[in-house]
Amino acid sequence: MTEKKKLETPKKLSADWGIELPPKKRAIIKARELGTAYQGTIIGCSHCSFLAAVNALESEGIILVSEDTKDKLFTGLMGLTGGVGNSGIGTCGAVNGASFVVGLATNVTIEENARDNSNRWLAFYDVKHYIGDKFLEKWGAITCREIQIKNFGMAYDSRRPELSKQLFQAAKKKGCRNPYDCTIGIAAGWAAEAAWEIVHRTPEQREQLKEELKRKQATDQSTKYGQ
Amino acid sequence: MDREEKERWKRNMRVAEEIAGDKKRKEKLIQKAYEIGGRYVTTYWGCAQSTFLATPDTLRTENIEILTKEDEEKMFPAMVGLAGGTGNMGIGSCGALVGTSFCISLTANRCQGVDQKVQEGDINHRWISYDAVYHYTAKRFLDEYGGLSCRAVTWARFGKHWDSWNPTAKAEFGREEQERGCILDTAGYPCTIARAVAWGVGDIIDLLVNPITLEQVVREHALR
Numbered sequence: 064m065t066e067k068k069k070l071e072t073p074k075k076l077s078a079d080w081g082i083e084l085p086p087k088k089r090a091i092i093k094a095r096e097l098g099t100a101y102q103g104t105i106i107g108c109s110h111c112s113f114l115a116a117v118n119a120l121e122s123e124g125i126i127l128v129s130e131d132t133k134d135k136l137f138t139g140l141m142g143l144t145g146g147v148g149n150s151g152i153g154t155c156g157a158v159n160g161a162s163f164v165v166g167l168a169t170n171v172t173i174e175e176n177a178r179d180n181s182n183r184w185l186a187f188y189d190v191k192h193y194i195g196d197k198f199l200e201k202w203g204a205i206t207c208r209e210i211q212i213k214n215f216g217m218a219y220d221s222r223r224p225e226l227s228k229q230l231f232q233a234a235k236k237k238g239c240r241n242p243y244d245c246t247i248g249i250a251a252g253w254a255a256e257a258a259w260e261i262v263h264r265t266p267e268q269r270e271q272l273k274e275e276l277k278r279k280q281a282t283d284q285s286t287k288y289g290q
Numbered sequence: 291m292d293r294e295e296k297e298r299w300k301r302n303m304r305v306a307e308e309i310a311g312d313k314k315r316k317e318k319l320i321q322k323a324y325e326i327g328g329r330y331v332t333t334y335w336g337c338a339q340s341t342f343l344a345t346p347d348t349l350r351t352e353n354i355e356i357l358t359k360e361d362e363e364k365m366f367p368a369m370v371g372l373a374g375g376t377g378n379m380g381i382g383s384c385g386a387l388v389g390t391s392f393c394i395s396l397t398a399n400r401c402q403g404v405d406q407k408v409q410e411g412d413i414n415h416r417w418i419s420y421d422a423v424y425h426y427t428a429k430r431f432l433d434e435y436g437g438l439s440c441r442a443v444t445w446a447r448f449g450k451h452w453d454s455w456n457p458t459a460k461a462e463f464g465r466e467e468q469e470r471g472c473i474l475d476t477a478g479y480p481c482t483i484a485r486a487v488a489w490g491v492g493d494i495i496d497l498l499v500n501p502i503t504l505e506q507v508v509r510e511h512a513l514r
Contacts (some may be wrong), residue, residue: 105406106413114406132364134291135357135396137406139365141419142395146438147383148424149417153438154375154382162376163368171370173334173343173363180335184378186370191377191455205382206439222424224512282461285335 086123087259091252094119095242098157098251102240107144108207108247109156110137115251116164120258127167127258136163146207149221155207157250158198161257162190168258180285184276185269193257194250201249210246214239291405299401302354306498309352316495320488323348324480327487332473336373337440337483339366341389344487349494356397356494375440378454384443386486387431390493391423397494398422401501417507426493427486434485443482 084092098115105111114137117127128136140160147153171186198205202213211218211230215237219230234240242248264272309316326348330340343366346357357365369389376382383391398419399405409415431438435446444451444463448470452463467473472481480488507513 104413105410105416107416110406110409110416128364132361134405135361135400136365136368138399138404138409138419139392139396141399141409141416142391142423143383143388144416144420147387147391148422148428149420150424150428150438152432153387153428158376158382159372159388162371166368166371169371170367173366176334176336176339176366176370180333183334183336183339183370183373186367187373187378189377190371191379195377195379195382205376205379227511280457280460282457283464285332285464 087256090119090123090125090255090259092242093122094255095245095248095252098248099240099242099245102245102247107141107156108250109140109142109144109160112157112160112247112250112254113137113140113163114160115247116161116254116258117167119251119255120164125258125262127164127262145221149227151207151211151218151220151222153207154205155198155210155246155250157247158194158205160247161194161250161254164254165189165193165257165261168261181277181280181283182273184280184283185273188272188276189257189261193260194253197253198250202246214246291400291403295400296403298355299403302356303401303498303501305352305354306495309354309495310499315352316492319348319352319495320492322351323488323491324484327484328480330487331481331483336370336385337486338372338385338389339369340483341386341486341490342366342369342392343389344483345390345393345490345494348487348491354494354498356393356400374454380440380444380451380454382440383438384431384435384440384482384486386443386482387427387438390486390490391427393490394422394426394493394497395419397497398502401498402503412504414508414513415504417511417513418502418504421502421507421510422497426497427490430489430493447482 094116097119098112101111101115142148143159144156166186169186169189171182175182195205202210204210208218215233219226221227221230239245327344330344334340349356371377372388373385404415435443441451452459454460471479
């Protein structure tokens with residue numbers, strides 16, 4: 064009987080090498096592992112990347128949302144999988160799931176957004192900086208089809224049953240279902256890293272960054288409106 | 291999903307049935323969606339979060355509660371960064387599409403009792419929300435704008451695309467939006483946000499009356 068593969072890299076590293084990883088690093092590795100594992104059990108880039116990052120952060124004591132809210136976000140995110148409704152055309156679901164995590168960490172609330180709508184630039188910046196730019200650097204795109212092309216040399220229309228199966232076969236053949244090559248795992252890791260850094264900003268650092276962004280975007284017409 | 295929420299979805303489906311059978315009531319609700327969507331444009335100034343908030347707020351005026359006010363408060367921050375084609379980058383999905391799709395996906399799943407546990411129990415459930423989002427929101431955007439991205443929408447509407455991270459271009463975008471009336475005349479020239487909210491509200495009524503079932507998706511996608 065083969066032993067069931069365990070996804071416990073941080074613990075394993077500690078045991079094998081005597082390395083005590085810092086909690087942030089543990090959260091990142093855990094997110095990568097969970098993202099990859101969830102793609103085998105729950106399936107779907109959007110909700111898997113989201114859940115992996117949130118659960119990994121929780122394992123290190125960072126609670127971004129309650130269980131009830133997490134579940135609702137999960138079901139809302141599902142439809143954003145595979146470039147929106149599995150169409151392949153829109154934003155990669157892993158980008159969406161990871162961006163949700165970043166947004167929760169940045170925490171621009173209804174009140175903060177309504178009080179001064181230029182406050183929203185902070186969330187735009189965090190999503191672009193921590194997720195969007197990283198996807199552009201690695202894949203040259205943030206959309207599902209283009210990422211598939213980069214990963215597999217071609218993209219599949221998952222709305223067609225036979226092509227959806229081919230996409231899964233291509234991933235299997237490439238052997239990318241591991242925490243270091245899986246798009247979902249990578250996105251979850253980036254989201255966990257981002258959220259870690261964002262929630263550890265001091266209130267002063269947050270305000271400073273926000274004001275800097277607002278200064279740079281002072282031509283934004285939206286500041287003239289609002290309640 | 292707790293019993294209280296299950297009861298809420300049952301009530302939502304009953305009310306949706308009533309609205310679907312009353313043409314005038316449905317038209318009034320859609321009109322309200324344009325009004326609330328238009329108002330939120332200038333309040334929050336972001337397609338994803340405005341659409342996300344306006345959709346349940348409009349439905350609530352007719353006693354359909356897809357999210358509680360408390361849910362909205364907690365979830366809103368997750369949406370903000372998705373505006374403007376993801377982090378205002380323009381290249382990703384239009385934020386209005388994201389906000390609406392989220393509400394459609396949530397409704398498609400939860401009115402059928404699908405939550406994370408149910409999806410884990412049978413992974414085919416995921417196709418319920420994939421199909422709902424594809425057949426309603428994505429198709430509407432493809433028909434109207436020829437694409438799903440922020441760039442596709444602005445290209446179709448203005449024949450231009452602006453880099454929203456470039457302050458000069460952003461200012462020009464704002465000027466053009468204002469001149470066309472899509473900011474201050476949302477009834478006369480509905481912007482994408484108000485339009486997406488109206489589509490979403492109408493589609494959610496339809497989805498509650500004709501929910502997509504597991505049997506349907508298994509058959510249509512040849513799932514095992």
